[in-house]
Amino acid sequence: MKILTAEQIRRIDAETIKREGIPSLELMKRAATAFYNRFTELYPDKHTPVLIFAGVGNNGGDGLVVARLLNKSGYSVKVCIVEYSDHYTEDCAHNVRRIKAENIAYAKIRELKDIPDMSGFEVLIDGIFGTGLSREVNGIAAAVIERINDSGKPVISIDVPSGLFLDRKTPFAIQAMETITFQIPKLALYMPENQVYTGNVTIVPIGLNKDAIAVEESDVCLTEKRKIRTLLKPLHKFAHKGTEGHALIIGGSLGKVGAVCLATKAALKTGCGLITAYLPKCGVQVIQTYFPEAMAIADEGETHLTAIDFDLHPNAIGIGVGLGVHEESQQALHAFLKQNSRLLVVDADGLNILAQHPDWLSLLPPKTILTPHPKELSRLIGAWSDDYDKIEKVRAFARKHDLVVVLKGAYSLIMDGEMLYLNNTGTPALATAGSGDVLTGMITSLLAQGYDPLHAARVGVYLHGLTAEIAGQQIHPRAFIANDIIDHIGKAYRELEKIN
Numbered sequence: 001m002k003i004l005t006a007e008q009i010r011r012i013d014a015e016t017i018k019r020e021g022i023p024s025l026e027l028m029k030r031a032a033t034a035f036y037n038r039f040t041e042l043y044p045d046k047h048t049p050v051l052i053f054a055g056v057g058n059n060g061g062d063g064l065v066v067a068r069l070l071n072k073s074g075y076s077v078k079v080c081i082v083e084y085s086d087h088y089t090e091d092c093a094h095n096v097r098r099i100k101a102e103n104i105a106y107a108k109i110r111e112l113k114d115i116p117d118m119s120g121f122e123v124l125i126d127g128i129f130g131t132g133l134s135r136e137v138n139g140i141a142a143a144v145i146e147r148i149n150d151s152g153k154p155v156i157s158i159d160v161p162s163g164l165f166l167d168r169k170t171p172f173a174i175q176a177m178e179t180i181t182f183q184i185p186k187l188a189l190y191m192p193e194n195q196v197y198t199g200n201v202t203i204v205p206i207g208l209n210k211d212a213i214a215v216e217e218s219d220v221c222l223t224e225k226r227k228i229r230t231l232l233k234p235l236h237k238f239a240h241k242g243t244e245g246h247a248l249i250i251g252g253s254l255g256k257v258g259a260v261c262l263a264t265k266a267a268l269k270t271g272c273g274l275i276t277a278y279l280p281k282c283g284v285q286v287i288q289t290y291f292p293e294a295m296a297i298a299d300e301g302e303t304h305l306t307a308i309d310f311d312l313h314p315n316a317i318g319i320g321v322g323l324g325v326h327e328e329s330q331q332a333l334h335a336f337l338k339q340n341s342r343l344l345v346v347d348a349d350g351l352n353i354l355a356q357h358p359d360w361l362s363l364l365p366p367k368t369i370l371t372p373h374p375k376e377l378s379r380l381i382g383a384w385s386d387d388y389d390k391i392e393k394v395r396a397f398a399r400k401h402d403l404v405v406v407l408k409g410a411y412s413l414i415m416d417g418e419m420l421y422l423n424n425t426g427t428p429a430l431a432t433a434g435s436g437d438v439l440t441g442m443i444t445s446l447l448a449q450g451y452d453p454l455h456a457a458r459v460g461v462y463l464h465g466l467t468a469e470i471a472g473q474q475i476h477p478r479a480f481i482a483n484d485i486i487d488h489i490g491k492a493y494r495e496l497e498k499i500n
Helices: 006-020 024-042 058-073 090-101 139-150 192-198 210-214 225-231 257-269 281-290 327-339 349-356 358-363 374-381 387-401 435-448 453-471 482-487 489-497
Strands: 049-054 076-082 105-109 123-127 155-158 178-182 200-204 220-222 246-250 274-279 295-298 316-319 343-346 368-370 403-407 413-415 420-422
Touching: 006 024, 006 210, 024 058, 024 090, 024 155, 024 178, 024 200, 049 058, 058 076, 058 090, 058 123, 058 155, 076 139, 090 105, 192 387, 225 453, 225 489, 246 257, 246 435, 257 274, 257 281, 257 435, 257 482, 257 489, 274 281, 281 295, 316 435, 327 349, 327 358, 343 349, 343 435, 349 358, 349 374, 368 453, 374 387, 374 403, 387 403, 387 413, 403 453, 413 453, 435 453, 435 482, 453 482, 453 489, 482 489
Parallel strands: 049 076, 049 123, 076 105, 123 155, 155 178, 178 200, 220 420, 246 274, 246 316, 274 295, 316 343, 343 368, 368 403
Antiparallel strands: 403 413, 413 420
């Protein structure tokens, strides 16, 4: 699903109106109805008192139509029109006349004294500003937003939280509990810095013209379940362990052998036919007791890797989990990189070592997948000023070194220097020790099975997040551990296969 700019969204709105021969008020009604449907799922009790803040633009017009729909359904509704300008859009002005005609309680807010007491309302709806906002909020609108944020009431925002910029850092905006956005996802809704404003994000269709959307180009996409389903390789009737790929996991050190155990088990559970772990001597008995399906190769080092030397031909290699940064291990990694040409995933201490030796990045095979969390990323590319700056720096880094970068987080980002894919599966349950080791194993497995590196990263991240969503039905997020991810990989595949 394309993530588009405010200007592109405006064009699509206009093209929808033109191509379908509908008035702009009809499109506004579609949007408001979609919002209303989601809102009534959240608040089905029609005795819920609702206070709606509407601006004088089309986002305000959406809010006014929502007010009319809620009023017609029997909700107790009051509207406050925030007059930050004397100029109303035509469609907003039309709906002001309609709420008057329908005897919906409303008031205008021009000064501080006009801001109402919100204590008698259970929920607030925010429709002050939409995607067209281009400058920081000030004056009476800023005062209203501040008062809303201070109210402690749950806020549901229409399309975007008022004050949120789509293309740069936002210093001040509505702090919504949920944002119900219209059909096209907006990158700003998924940025970590904006979480305080956006809350939960729900996308609702509003019937925008598909051909108008198709002509708009974008290098940013939100991953959809249906698309991931199309990327899955079929499992053929005559498949055997020799046809499904051999993955090798390299890492481990005294006290961190568990990372290799998790990555290795995750790799085999993700579908590769064979899995081998290369780890120090102290880990061999551990992994063969924990996971007898794995083969193991012992390094010469007792407590850490000293020389990465093996006589086998894996289809893909994951390296770095639990590795440590001992000098001998660093040199072992260097020697390995100089002679390796196989598909590669680098994680954890493998990334930390590369950060200490940035010239070694040139030794990585094309399309090597790096899987940093934010701290590991900052060691690789340096600090960034905000999330947008971070994205541009990662793009440049990936492009320069011909890499695929998976930036782990609540909405993981997958970038290859050209495209950015935003993943929306997962829950806070994944914030647990070993979660990243499991992801490394999963992506390595997919590489070994013959997936293109970018596809392996996208499918692996999506499946990883989906396991937490499925497990959440039985396991509380606080009690979720990395092994639970592994245990639910098969169920995640089942869930994907439900999509035709």
